[in-house]
Amino acid sequence: MHKYWDRDKSLELEVPPGTCVPASLTIGNVRIAPATVLAPMAGVTDTVFRRFIREMGGCGLLMTEFTSADGFVRRRDKKAERYLHFGEDEHPISAQLFGSNPDTLSEAALLIEDLGFDLVDLNLGCPAKKVVKCNGGSGLLRDLPLIRRIFESVRAAVKIPFTVKFRAGWSDSELVFRELAPMAEACGLQAVAMHARTREQGYSGQAQWHWIAEMKSLVKIPVIGNGDVRTPEDAAAMVAHTGCDAVMIGRAAASNPWIFRQIEQYTATGRYDLPSDEDRYNMIRRYFGMLLDEGYRDAPGKMKQFASWFTHGVPNGSHLRKAIYEAKEGESILARVDEFFARLLDRNAEDQLAGQAVVTNDSAL
Helix, strand or coil: CCCCCCCCHHHCCCCCCCCCCCCCEEECCEEECCCEEECCCCCCCCHHHHHHHHHHCCCCEEECCCEEHHHHHCCCCHHHHHHCCCCHHHCCEEEEEECCCHHHHHHHHHHHHHHCCCEEEEEECCCCHHHHCCCCHHHHHHCHHHHHHHHHHHHHHCCCCEEEEEEEECCCCCECHHHHHHHHHHCCCCEEEEEEEECCCCCCCCCCHHHHHHHHCCCCCCEEEECCCCCHHHHHHHHHHHCCCEEEECHHHHHCCCHHHHHHHHHHHCCCCCCCHHHHHHHHHHHHHHHHHCCCCCHHHHHHHHHHHHCCCCCCHHHHHHHHHHCCCHHHHHHHHHHHHHHHHHHHHHHHHHHHHHHHHHHHC
């Protein structure tokens, strides 16, 4: 996970008036409303974060962290089982699998269906070296015949909608989306999602949205766009310039959990609310409180991980991050959050009163 990514201002596109994210999307027999998707992110999109995002509002579809099919099926890996735990309030929800063995993946997909997931998704996008060297994630992009066998095997195994998320290709000279998307459609998959970067790019450079637009012209099944959506305006711009049926958001959701609700507001009214300091306090306290309430196995570690995202935009946020990093227990972290925001909100109230006094005095002159 990277907190920042490049943004070339010269490539920003104008959005025609009235363009917005679609109100809904149907994948197979699953209706997703609005047409926004929380991207699967390793170490981020566990059940606590997913339910937190659902509670914040505006997200149409949740996705699990990517899960090893081999670990789930062959080794009965406890980590894999933990990744695939979900609550009833998370529907609709998709489970994402990675691996390279068609039989293992189809067996894992059948177990996913039995667990009650609404959809199952195949990861062909992860650029991590440890995944790629096992021929998983984006490592499979160099073996389209094997991908076809996986598609056919999983499609034959399950009745729930089957989708795939992939990178555009291994590199700029090895783009495969033009072949991959039509192949997915021919094999019976019900939607395709593309992160418009290559494996070699990782998370650097600019997502090439024109690749999404081109892919949209090649298939009739729904196309989900992913890459460089940081604001509601970005989401509308992606729809306007690619024609995609839904927008998938990853890193921006970790740093701005309001983004789905903001997109929904922007679609309805053409404007959206920005979080106040009090909103940020309530958001941080809610997520940290959920971790403790759930008995999360490493709540302090998860709090420190998210502090680096959640505190950006908070005045003197570096002081809060330092206080959080130095604490050892979850309750201690919560206490430091409370103390920091109590001072900040008191200071804001004093500043507001002082401003009102100035206005009153000026009006008396």
